[in-house]
Each structure stands twice: as C-alpha cells, then as structure tokens.
Amino acid sequence: MNRLIRFLSVCLLLSFVFPVQAKVEGVTVLAQGGDSPVLKKNITEVIEALFDIEPHKIKVAKMADTR
Numbered sequence: 001m002n003r004l005i006r007f008l009s010v011c012l013l014l015s016f017v018f019p020v021q022a023k024v025e026g027v028t029v030l031a032q033g034g035d036s037p038v039l040k041k042n043i044t045e046v047i048e049a050l051f052d053i054e055p056h057k058i059k060v061a062k063m064a065d066t067r
Contacts, residue, residue: 003032004042026057034062 027047033039040060047058 004039004046024051024053026059027051027053028059028061030061030063032063034060 029043029047031039031043034043043060044055044058047053048055
C-alpha cells in the first residue's frame with residue numbers, strides 16, 4: 001500500500017508540474033506485484049480517476065525482475 005501512496009503522490013505532483021494538454025487515450029502501467037488482482041484494481045481505479053479513462057483502456061502488468 002505504501003508503494004501505491006508513493007505512486008499517487010508522484011502522479012499528483014506530475015499533474016501539477018506538467019499539465020497535460022493532450023487527451024490520454026490509454027495507459028499501461030508496469031509495477032512490481034503487477035500480477036496481484038488487488039494491486040491491479042487499485043492502480044486501475046487511480047488511473048480512472050486521474051485521467052478519466054475507461055477501465056478497458058488501462059493495462060496493469062507485472063514488471064520483469066531485472067536482478
């Protein structure tokens with residue numbers, strides 16, 4: 001949950017620093033634990049709220065382990 005809070009903080013900061021002029025058509029998120037249904041749901045809800053995007057246009061996937 002702390003990672004989600006940090007992610008939200010960064011998204012909010014970016015939305016104030018870099019206002020988006022173009023309409024966002026879709027979003028792909030790569031996240032540690034991105035295969036978790038709960039995390040996918042939480043991230044999808046956040047993206048829906050921030051960018052007013054329909055959930056079928058949001059893809060959350062597990063980030064590959066680079067170690």
